[in-house]
Amino acid sequence: MTKGKQDSSSQLQMIPLDLIEVLNPRERNNRVFEQIVSNIQSLGLKKPVVVTPRRNHEGTRYLLICGEGRLKAFRALGHSEIPAMVVDVDDESAFIMSLTENIARRKFSPLELMGGIRQLQDQGYDKKVIARKTGLSPEYVHGILHLLNDGEERLLMAVGSGRIPLNAAMAISAAGPDNKAVQAAMQDAYESGKLRGAQLIQARRVVERRRVRGKAMGGSMISRKATEGVTTTSLVRNYQREVGRQKQLIRKAEAAQRHLLFIVGALRQILSDENFVNLLRAEHLDTMPQYLAERVWSRGV
Structure with missing residues (x-):
C-alpha cells in the first residue's frame, strides 16, 4: 500500500x-x-x-x-x-x-451500510472517527459495530430497514441465545418504551426467525466471529432444527388438506338437497369460487 x-x-x-x-x-x-x-x-x-x-x-x-x-x-x-x-x-x-x-x-441498503462501517473498522478507524467521516452518530456506529461483531445480521437488517430501533436490537443481542432471556429483554424494552405497537410485532418476528434460522442471513456480511464457533455439534444442531421446521411445514400442509376434504364433502352433501339449493338461489347465494366448485362437482379432490 x-x-x-x-x-x-x-x-x-x-x-x-x-x-x-x-x-x-x-x-x-x-x-x-x-x-x-x-x-x-x-x-x-x-x-x-x-x-x-x-x-x-x-x-x-x-x-x-x-x-x-x-x-x-x-x-x-x-x-x-x-x-x-x-x-x-x-x-x-x-x-x-x-x-x-x-x-x-x-441511501444504502442495510447490508451495504453495515458492510461499509465494517470496512472502516478493518482499516483501523475507531467509532468516533467513523461517525465523523460518515455523518452518523457515535452511538449509532457503536451499536452497529457491536451487532456486527456479534454476527447479528438479522437484527442489523431489521435496524437498517427501520423495523426495530437499535437500542432494542442491542438488548436482544445482549440476552444471548437463551430464548427466555430474549423474551425478558423484549418485555423490558416494551415496558421502557423502546418497543411499541408495530415495532414490537416486528421484533417478535425477527426474534423468531433468529431463533429458528440463526443470527446470520447467509450473505457476505457474516462477521469473522460468527464463523469462529462453527463445530460439528452446532452443524448437527442446525440440521436437526431445519429438519424439525420442514416436518412442521408438512404437518401444516396435511392439516390443510384434511380441512379441505371435510369442506368439500360437507358442501357436496348439502348441495344435493334441491330445496336448499333453491333457497340459495332465492337469496342470490348460489355461486362459489371456481377453485372450490371444481372440487365439489368432481369425483375427487
Missing part, C-alpha cells in the same frame, strides 16, 4: 475515460442508472467526479474516488472525457474517501 502525505489542493481537469480505474466498485440498480444517464443527457454533468493520479513508467492513470455512476453514464453516452476534480492523496486515503463519500451521499 502506498503511503504519503495528503495534498489538500485539487484542480478541475478533463480526464480521458480510458485512463480512469474504479477504486471501490459497487452494483447499481438499473433504474437508478438509467435515471443518471437521462439526467446527464438532458441537463449535463452537475458535479465532476473525483480522482487521484497514479504515475508509472507508462504515464499517468487515475483512481476514481467518487462518481462511479456518472463515469459509467459518460461511457454509456459515448463520451471520451469527463470533468474531474484531481486530488493528490495516497492509496489508503483514497479508499477511505471513496467509502465515506458513498456512505454519506447515497
Whole structure:
C-alpha cells in the first residue's frame, strides 16, 4: 500500500475515460442508472467526479474516488472525457474517501451500510472517527459495530430497514441465545418504551426467525466471529432444527388438506338437497369460487 502525505489542493481537469480505474466498485440498480444517464443527457454533468493520479513508467492513470455512476453514464453516452476534480492523496486515503463519500451521499441498503462501517473498522478507524467521516452518530456506529461483531445480521437488517430501533436490537443481542432471556429483554424494552405497537410485532418476528434460522442471513456480511464457533455439534444442531421446521411445514400442509376434504364433502352433501339449493338461489347465494366448485362437482379432490 502506498503511503504519503495528503495534498489538500485539487484542480478541475478533463480526464480521458480510458485512463480512469474504479477504486471501490459497487452494483447499481438499473433504474437508478438509467435515471443518471437521462439526467446527464438532458441537463449535463452537475458535479465532476473525483480522482487521484497514479504515475508509472507508462504515464499517468487515475483512481476514481467518487462518481462511479456518472463515469459509467459518460461511457454509456459515448463520451471520451469527463470533468474531474484531481486530488493528490495516497492509496489508503483514497479508499477511505471513496467509502465515506458513498456512505454519506447515497441511501444504502442495510447490508451495504453495515458492510461499509465494517470496512472502516478493518482499516483501523475507531467509532468516533467513523461517525465523523460518515455523518452518523457515535452511538449509532457503536451499536452497529457491536451487532456486527456479534454476527447479528438479522437484527442489523431489521435496524437498517427501520423495523426495530437499535437500542432494542442491542438488548436482544445482549440476552444471548437463551430464548427466555430474549423474551425478558423484549418485555423490558416494551415496558421502557423502546418497543411499541408495530415495532414490537416486528421484533417478535425477527426474534423468531433468529431463533429458528440463526443470527446470520447467509450473505457476505457474516462477521469473522460468527464463523469462529462453527463445530460439528452446532452443524448437527442446525440440521436437526431445519429438519424439525420442514416436518412442521408438512404437518401444516396435511392439516390443510384434511380441512379441505371435510369442506368439500360437507358442501357436496348439502348441495344435493334441491330445496336448499333453491333457497340459495332465492337469496342470490348460489355461486362459489371456481377453485372450490371444481372440487365439489368432481369425483375427487
